[in-house]
Amino acid sequence: MQSFRFGFDHLPAEAEQVRQDVRAFLQAEREAGLFVPHRCSWSTFDPAFSRRAAAAGFVGVTLPKAYGGQERSSLVRFVVTEEMLAAGAPCGAHWIADRQSAPQILRHGTEYAKNLIVPRICAGECYFGIGMSEPDSGSDLAAVRTRATRTEGGFVLNGSKIWTTNAHRADYLIALVRTGDAGPDRHGGLTQFIIDMSAPGIVVRPIYDLSGHHEFNEVFFTDHLVPDALMVGEEGQGWDLVTQELAFERSGPDRFMSDYRLLVELVDRIGQEPDRQQAVETGRLVAHMAALMNMSASVAALLGRNEMPNVEAALVKDVGTAFERDIPEVARRLMPVESSLDAQDDPFAETLADVMLRAPSFTLRGGTREILRSVTARGLGLR
Amino acid sequence: MLDIHTAPAASEEDDFAAILLEQTDRLLAHHVTPAALKAADEGAFPLAAWAAVSEAGLPLALVPEEAGGAGLSAVTAGQIIRRSAYHALPAPLAETLIAQALWTRAGGAAVDGIVTLATGTGLALSSTAQGAVLSGTLASVPWGAHASFILLIAHDGDGSAHLVLLPHADRPVRTRRNVANEPRDSLTLENVHVDADSLRPLPAALADADGLMMFGAFIRAQQMVGAMERSLDLALTYANERKQFGKPIGRFQAVQHMLAEAAGQCAAAGAAAQLAASAWGGAHFPFAVAVAKARCGEAAGKVAEICHQVHGAMGFTHEHPLHFFTRRLWAWRDEFGREAHWQERIGRAVCGQGGDALWPMLVALRPSGAQD
Numbered sequence: 027m028q029s030f031r032f033g034f035d036h037l038p039a040e041a042e043q044v045r046q047d048v049r050a051f052l053q054a055e056r057e058a059g060l061f062v063p064h065r066c067s068w069s070t071f072d073p074a075f076s077r078r079a080a081a082a083g084f085v086g087v088t089l090p091k092a093y094g095g096q097e098r099s100s101l102v103r104f105v106v107t108e109e110m111l112a113a114g115a116p117c118g119a120h121w122i123a124d125r126q127s128a129p130q131i132l133r134h135g136t137e138y139a140k141n142l143i144v145p146r147i148c149a150g151e152c153y154f155g156i157g158m159s160e161p162d163s164g165s166d167l168a169a170v171r172t173r174a175t176r177t178e179g180g181f182v183l184n185g186s187k188i189w190t191t192n193a194h195r196a197d198y199l200i201a202l203v204r205t206g207d208a209g210p211d212r213h214g215g216l217t218q219f220i221i222d223m224s225a226p227g228i229v230v231r232p233i234y235d236l237s238g239h240h241e242f243n244e245v246f247f248t249d250h251l252v253p254d255a256l257m258v259g260e261e262g263q264g265w266d267l268v269t270q271e272l273a274f275e276r277s278g279p280d281r282f283m284s285d286y287r288l289l290v291e292l293v294d295r296i297g298q299e300p301d302r303q304q305a306v307e308t309g310r311l312v313a314h315m316a317a318l319m320n321m322s323a324s325v326a327a328l329l330g331r332n333e334m335p336n337v338e339a340a341l342v343k344d345v346g347t348a349f350e351r352d353i354p355e356v357a358r359r360l361m362p363v364e365s366s367l368d369a370q371d372d373p374f375a376e377t378l379a380d381v382m383l384r385a386p387s388f389t390l391r392g393g394t395r396e397i398l399r400s401v402t403a404r405g406l407g408l409r
Numbered sequence: 410m411l412d413i414h415t416a417p418a419a420s421e422e423d424d425f426a427a428i429l430l431e432q433t434d435r436l437l438a439h440h441v442t443p444a445a446l447k448a449a450d451e452g453a454f455p456l457a458a459w460a461a462v463s464e465a466g467l468p469l470a471l472v473p474e475e476a477g478g479a480g481l482s483a484v485t486a487g488q489i490i491r492r493s494a495y496h497a498l499p500a501p502l503a504e505t506l507i508a509q510a511l512w513t514r515a516g517g518a519a520v521d522g523i524v525t526l527a528t529g530t531g532l533a534l535s536s537t538a539q540g541a542v543l544s545g546t547l548a549s550v551p552w553g554a555h556a557s558f559i560l561l562i563a564h565d566g567d568g569s570a571h572l573v574l575l576p577h578a579d580r581p582v583r584t585r586r587n588v589a590n591e592p593r594d595s596l597t598l599e600n601v602h603v604d605a606d607s608l609r610p611l612p613a614a615l616a617d618a619d620g621l622m623m624f625g626a627f628i629r630a631q632q633m634v635g636a637m638e639r640s641l642d643l644a645l646t647y648a649n650e651r652k653q654f655g656k657p658i659g660r661f662q663a664v665q666h667m668l669a670e671a672a673g674q675c676a677a678a679g680a681a682a683q684l685a686a687s688a689w690g691g692a693h694f695p696f697a698v699a700v701a702k703a704r705c706g707e708a709a710g711k712v713a714e715i716c717h718q719v720h721g722a723m724g725f726t727h728e729h730p731l732h733f734f735t736r737r738l739w740a741w742r743d744e745f746g747r748e749a750h751w752q753e754r755i756g757r758a759v760c761g762q763g764g765d766a767l768w769p770m771l772v773a774l775r776p777s778g779a780q781d
Contacts, residue, residue: 032676034683036776045772112768290764298761305756310748312755312767313681313703316774320680323775338676345673402672403665406645 030338030405034324040098041105048109051082056113063114064287064373065380068280069241070116071192073151080150084110085120088330089128093140094148100330104279104323111283122191123147126274127154127200131220134259134267139220143198156275157187157201157221157245158268164189165397167202167268168212172247174203174219180253181205181219183227186246189391193230193243196223202268205261216264220256227251237367237383269336275392277325277339282318282346284388285353285381289315291374292357304360311356314349318342337405340398347388347395354381426485430492436461437496446733449499450590454555459500459523462493467502469519471510477519478509483689486510487631487682494635497733499591501525501552503628508560511624515572515609522557524574525550526621527596528745532563534571534603541565541608542600543573549744553594554582562611562620570611573603587740589733617695619754625745627689630682630701633741636734637675637705637712643731644668644716647723664719671715678708687776696758697774699751706742706751713738 055061061075079085087103089095096102107125110117128147131139146152163169172185187193187201199221206215221228227250233242259267289311296304321342328335357378358365365379366372389395403409440458449455462468471486472478481489490503501523508524532545543563550559559575575598583595617623645668648659658664681704688697713735717724724731742748759767 030672030676032680032683034680034776036687039777042777290767292764293760293767294764296760298763300756300760302753305753305760306749307752307756308759309699309752309754309756310703310707312759312771313700313707313752314677316684316697316700316771317677317681317704319771319775320684321676324680341669341673341676344669345677348673396666399666399669400662402669403659406668406672408645408648408659408665408668 030341031328031333031335032321032324032338034320034327037101037105037323038099041102044098044102045105045109047082048084048106049113051079051084052109052113052115055115061114061116064291064377066114066116067118067284067287067384068111068121069118069191069284069384071118071153071195071241072116073119073153075116076120076150076153078150079110079115079117080120080148085124085150086128086144086148087124089132089144089148093132094145095128096148100326101323104326108279108283108319111279111286114287118192119153119195120147120150121280122156122196123152123154125278125280126156126271127198129274130200130218130258130267130271133270134218134263135220136255136257138255139258143220146197152198153192153196155190155193155196155199155223155243155245157190157199157203159189160186161188161244165394168208168216168265170202170204170216172201172203174205174217174252177251180251181257183219183221183247183250183252186244188242188244189233190230190243190245191241191391193223193245194232194240198222199245200258200271202264205264213265215262216268217261218258218264218267219252220258221247221250221252222256225250235384235387237380270334272393273325273329273334273336273339275339276343276398277322277329277335279319279322281343281392282315282322282349284350284384285377286315288353288357288377288381291377292353292361295361295363295374307356307360311349311353314352318346318349321345337402340393340401340405343392344395344398344402350388351385354378354385357381422482422485426481426488429481429485430488433462433465433467433489433492434496436465437492437498441496441498443730446497446499446730450733452590455498455500458498459502462498462500462502467493468505468524469509470506472513472519476513478513482686484683484686487686490628490631491635491638491682494632494737495639497636497639497737501556503632504551504625507624507628508558511612511615511621512560512572512574512609515612515615517572517574517609518606520558520574523552523555524558524560525552525556526560526625527553528620528622528625529561532561532598534563534565534573534608536566537600539602540605541603543575543598543603544600545598547594547596547598549585549593550596551744552592553596554584554592559596560621562615570616572609572611572615574607574609575601575603576607587744589736589740591737591740593744614690614694619695619746622745623695623698626702626751627685627698629741629745630678630685630698630705633705633709633738634675634679634682636737636741637671637678637709640712640716640731640734640738641668641671641675643734644671644719647720651721651723658719667715667719671712674708674711678705678712681705684774684776688774693774696755696770699755700774702746703748703751703755706748709738709742
């Protein structure tokens with residue numbers, strides 16, 4: 027019998043107390059005009075916001091106090107992140123570092139790397155990118171060709187990464203790099219390194235996405251030197267490590283709340299007296315969201331117990347991003363508004379335009395829908 | 410308000426529930442065989458299976474201990490209902506379990522036998538010299554003709570609502586079968602005498618506009634999760650066994666992706682149904698049931714479609730057991746309010762309060778640790 031571990035019990039009382047603190051913090055930010063909800067998301071890069079959030083204790087929530095963190099449970103962090111997303115807070119600067127890089131360094135990094143980096147992540151002043159994809163290695167992650175060769179005290183890197191979100195403004199990447207032979211299962215010979223973006227031998231070239239934003243980059247390494255102290259885990263362990271990192275990347279509320287603000291704007295635009303179609307279709311979206319909130323909390327609980335919910339995380343992202351893709355379609359069906367990115371007086375039209383132009387990426391980034399379904403199929407005992 | 414408790418010693422209940430569910434599974438696997446399902450399909454009531462689940466105490470799972478029940482939580486009761494549907498138990502265990510819980514919580518005494526719950530129109534109580542009499546019509550009552558008791562809501566002349574546990578009697582019944590051949594009976598009641606033991610003031614939890622329909626929807630949502638899990642299990646087994654082009658069809662990516670999509674739908678439905686079980690007895694129960702029935706109903710259609718597609722022509726035959734589960738999914742998603750009914754209810758509540766109120770509503774729906 028197939029069985030996935032979605033048996034969510036309940037959020038701890040501590041998490042609900044923190045929820046009130048985050049709400050108060052976000053409300054003050056909003057009232058001070060420090061962010062405009064409908065124009066922001068988890069990909070909005072705002073270092074000043076990240077530093078204020080960190081000062082208030084909302085970055086590095088699960089990380090040890092010894093490294094500047096709050097040392098609270100993964101469910102407390104879960105509540106912090108979902109409140110940020112619901113409020114439309116601009117949490118993009120610290121997002122990747124807080125979500126996956128810091129936990130990865132803590133688990134598998136050297137003491138040097140932990141001391142150098144984690145306290146700055148907790149302070150909201152150190153940002154990360156993800157160095158997984160390459161021009162010839164997208165969904166097929168095992169095909170990475172960027173190579174690291176042994177040298178005195180470290181490795182020399184040559185090759186390139188692509189679709190590297192925030193590479194032009196991140197302090198570090200965690201990159202998956204070839205250090206040896208792939209072996210029969212193709213998963214061997216890979217190693218994760220922390221790449222210091224300020225070190226020599228790195229060139230970053232911008233890639234503008236179809237909405238005109240610059241988040242993505244191509245990153246070129248030419249004889250870039252990585253010291254041993256910035257290796258993550260053991261040499262050759264990269265595949266297992268990247269799989270663990272992806273569980274953090276795929277299961278959070280950011281995988282079904284990327285365009286939550288559009289749902290909020292839609293409800294407001296419909297008004298208090300919906301017609302039947304408006305009520306039915308809005309109700310359908312809300313039912314989907316409620317289920318996803320429960321699924322995602324279950325995975326957060328599993329992550330907190332180190333249970334490696336790789337398949338459950340893939341399921342959350344698959345179902346969650348399908349929901350995200352659905353919201354703009356429902357919105358335009360219910361409200362005859364022509365979307366526009368500069369409809370300054372009309373937040374609904376503006377949000378709709380922004381979401382439509384970002385939506386194709388929802389089911390691509392962090393693992394395409396097709397890759398996720400293959401992960402799930404393996405978990406179901408197929409192949 | 411209904412105050413059916415979630416058991417205080419959660420960890421102890423978890424252990425107990427795990428054992429109970431395993432035993433329930435074994436018992437159902439033993440009694441609900443393909444032959445038993447075929448006989449039920451042709452109209453026979455599964456007497457042996459019913460005797461076994463009764464002896465195991467399952468109909469009283471959600472009745473408090475002081476009222477003679479097992480006093481389990483609604484989450485565990487929901488799991489029992491899911492297991493019964495995983496085996497397609499062709500008998501109203503879920504209806505009896507929920508009706509007994511509602512009746513005992515309203516102050517009534519637990520009863521023996523099958524208890525079902527009914528919604529209807531024009532159900533009126535009037536006082537006569539001989540006592541209260543009940544009139545009206547009951548529509549699509551699950552196993553209405555088999556039931557020893559029917560739980561219903563009726564209004565008296567003052568407009569006050571009462572919970573009525575109507576004992577079985579020889580009455581004209583129009584039996585209609587749903588697409589899974591489960592009996593759904595319509596009864597007309599004309600001045601039926603109701604004695605005082607069979608009447609209770611309506612508890613606040615049942616005063617909702619959807620009344621008993623809400624509890625019927627709760628049942629069907631849990632059942633749909635169980636039947637979806639079974640349909641998916643059958644499809645997975647088939648995909649690994651059936652060979653075409655020299656290899657199991659489960660090796661083809663097109664088939665794998667269909668099954669992964671079905672697994673996602675099952676997981677979402679399970680999460681939604683669990684929200685409803687966790688909300689049992691609380692202020693958010695109506696909203697949680699609406700979410701559960703809407704989400705499970707939508708998932709049921711997709712999962713049934715995919716599981717049939719994977720089974721090919723074999724799953725379209727009467728010989729293969731898949732239809733025992735998919736026909737139930739198609740029936741159950743329509744009963745006690747189809748998706749649109751509950752979606753509309755959610756949508757009106759959400760729009761009525763505006764966009765900023767949505768997030769707190771969603772957060773409140775998910776169980777949190779007030780009990781920590």
